[in-house]
Amino acid sequence: MSWDAWGIPENRRALSVEVESLLRTALGISPHPRADSSQNSVRLTRSRLSVERRHALEAILGAAHVSTEDAVRVHFLGGKSTLDLLARRSGTLQFAPDAVVFPANEEEVHALLRYCSDESIAVVPFGGGTSVVGGVDPVREWFDTVITISTRRMKAMTALDEVSRTATLQAGVTGPEAEQMLASHGLSLGHYPQSFAFASIGGFAATRSSGQASAGYGRFDDMVESMTVVTPIGITVCGRASASAAGPDLRQVFLGSEGTLGIITSVTVRVHPMPECTEYRSWWFPDFVSGSAAFRDLAAMTGRPTVMRLSDEAETAVNGSKDGGCIAVATFEGTRAQVEARAHMADGVVTARGGDVRSPESARRWEHERFDAPYLRDALLDAGALAETLETATSWAALASVRATISSALVGVLTEAGTPPIVMSHISHVYPTGASLYFTVVCATAEDPSTQWRTAKDAATRAMMDLGATLTHHHAVGRDHLPYMKSEVGTVGATLLRAMKVALDPASVLNPGKLIP
Template sequence: MSRQRWWGWGTDGHDGPLPEAGEALLAEELGLGTERTVLPALEELELPPSTLTDGARAKLEEIVGAGWVRDDHEARVLHSAGRSYPDLLALRSGELSHAPDAIVSPADHAEVLAVLGACADLDLAVIPFGGGTSVVGGVAPLAGEHGGAICLDLARLTGLLELDRRSGLARFGAGTFGPDAESELAAHGLTLGHHPQSFEFSTVGGWVATRSAGQGSTGYGRIDELVQGVRMAAPGGEVTTGSGPASAAGPDLRELLVGSEGTLGVLTEATLRVRPAPGATRYEALALPGFAAAVEALRGLAQAGAAATVTRLSDEEETRVNLAMSGSPRAAAALRAYLRARGLSQPCLLILGWEGATDAALRARREAGHRVLRDHAAISLGEKPGEAWAHSRFHGPYLRDELMSRRMLVDTLETAATWTDLLATYRAVGAALRSSLASRGTPALVGCHVSHLYPTGASLYFTFLARQEEGAELEQWQATKRAAGDALAAAGATITHHHAVGSDHAPWLPGEIGELGVDLLRAAKRTLDPTGIMNPGKLIDAAPLPS
């Protein structure tokens, strides 16, 4: 069940106006106006009528019980879209051309299997739905060639099913939301340590299905490094992988199921590596003199094994915009003045979040990190700005809603590249975003940060802002997305480091994995989902981006 407001991020009570300095900056540089859009009322939204037949409903209710097959207006709206920019555009404009015909909520693995069997018989497409926070069109209820589309809400497959403390393994129901998973673990003094920015409203199954990365993935590892085993229910049957820590028994099928985005089957459980909750935590910020030099510092950290659990470097532009958008203009001004005095007129902000079993362990890690940073002219800014970041780490998406209400295009995209290719990729994508938007008469602010470090490379995460092109909001976004995706492909970088493919990135997948690679995915799909009912139009065989 989506826990979110139907029209945007999260829950009520977290919204607020743009900070004054930020508003001024956007007005001056991008032409932000004063107009606010008005949201339609939930009841007014027009949905296509549900095509669910009485017979189909009866068959599904027989499996999951009455009350767990819904096709009321609210449920259909809440499951009609994810949280991508085009999703939000559609919701806000009340244009819901797709909505699921029904929302089915099975209670457990066996019910999922039975529902999939029934849907195959009924020729209904099935869209697995965790938290619905997909930013790539992953939960769009497309029926494809099928007679209808049901949303399979996994919110009842929840909770800590098994804990093996000794081995540090926890088996969770796929529909477990982030905060629930962490609080179950916290009761045992443990943590998973997986905190995507969408943490509060996304699920274990969604993370695994999309190869998600958390803000602390540099320390804890991406979800694909944390998952030891999965259980999948598919129309073709069931697959379970990974009872032990490692195996050489042929290809690793787990890696075929992880990241399959609901196109092969439903992940019903995941066994995840958990660790003792850290005894000590310390956030801090530093400033570095320019992105290229700062990236070298990150490389030093990563290759020395000395990176912090959270290691997050903003480029000059993101640093500048974030300072303007920060809630405390006085602190931001003081910071700017201090940095200018130290010769840094265009600083790059680095947030480090250190963790350790004990204070002493934390200190040892931090000292190793600072030894590397010292060689890269990093200036320490102390704990305050680090703590401020940690405090508001899940707040950003509310700002996006506010910006959209102010008729701004605001979106993000991300990739990863080797250390050798990182800066060229950074420049190419930034240039593509800027020139695409400028050419439409809507100049852009493009900021970028690095937030996931590997010994061989790192991620890049771009945020771009521009005035909406009124009447052509979607086309403006599509052109920009295409320019950025093409730039990524030309740079040889992946179309996505952690947001997954969905439908939005699907046009670039064949280029990235090759036609034979796509054929391998199709072959897996034919095996697990012979009639092609699982999440049509995502990952493979998606519709091309309109030109």
């Protein structure tokens, strides 16, 4: 990806006339083009890797797979949040890892971790670099040297069990690569987060990723049968059978551990046959309350949709609807008979809750554009608009209160700062007992946009915690959410996390400054 933007340059989007008009009329922003920054002009912290340590790393991997070049290090500065991009564009000195190393297998990863543990060298695992919470920042803390371990050379499907429908994929395999490998066997993983084009299998597991088809296929952690994880004290394989009563499920120790307890090198995942067909649905509801009630009913259905997304009134209006109310989109995958029956049942639930079945064009358009939003965020930032997201999950009973309180907190803080925002939200992941809430915030940038957003997000996050909602549904913890982590897991939970850290990573070299309160 670009060092200072999301994705690849040729896919960047210009703002439409409609969006530019919205910025002017609703937010008082006059869009102005931003001059392209040059990778050659960026200033990085100099590498502190000593000659002796470089030789030691080269002895493990080979000289070709150890780099201290600025042209390489600039692509490993961290993730792709708005705060990250603001830092890249600031012209200030960028904090880069002292070296980037590229192991090819778990044995090389283990050798690296043993050496780094002995030498007290901080290690940051790096998959696709799509974190939006500071999860892959090269945090130095008290270490004099920090290196980034890229998984990009670990790109193979090493096993496929077509009878049991499982596949073993190395950690560096990206979402599109996984689908391509499986498609040649008539299979699919069906995990499509917004970061799909660039994020990796290892990253999906390390952050408990949730894809847009979670209603049909589950979260990524639901798909994991087993994992190979490398720690400084050894290599472990977690998970043996489809289910086990052999004590606590050790997969759960490393799922969501964000590289702080070990580096995931391969994952065995559940896969399914490619669907025979896809049926699309667009539904209209008079308000978010009736739409949420319908989604609650749908979540309890055995044959619920594969994809479910309900936009609130603000998001529906910004997306171009002239009818008011809320638009929901859904897809159904399977055989023709299955999808027709499931779609028919879902339509009945929708109409019973006061909704209407509309042309499926909205659902088709959403699917076509679903990976484009980060490019639009960059274009908005170029134009002088701060655009960022945050997410949570809560029970169905608390959903309306959580949504209203978080929205109010965001509006209040940003309005007080002189930059009244547009706040939009949607449901995109549902469960029998609750759902996620995903917020998008757009406002004019203040003189110090980083402080502007940190202050707003702090208010929203404190509102989540006060109402018992979760700190994060799928973005993970990283650096950004770390100050709130003890409130999330409690004193005993924090003690347990720290104890596991000490046991698995005695020198505390793994991804410092993330997750562990």
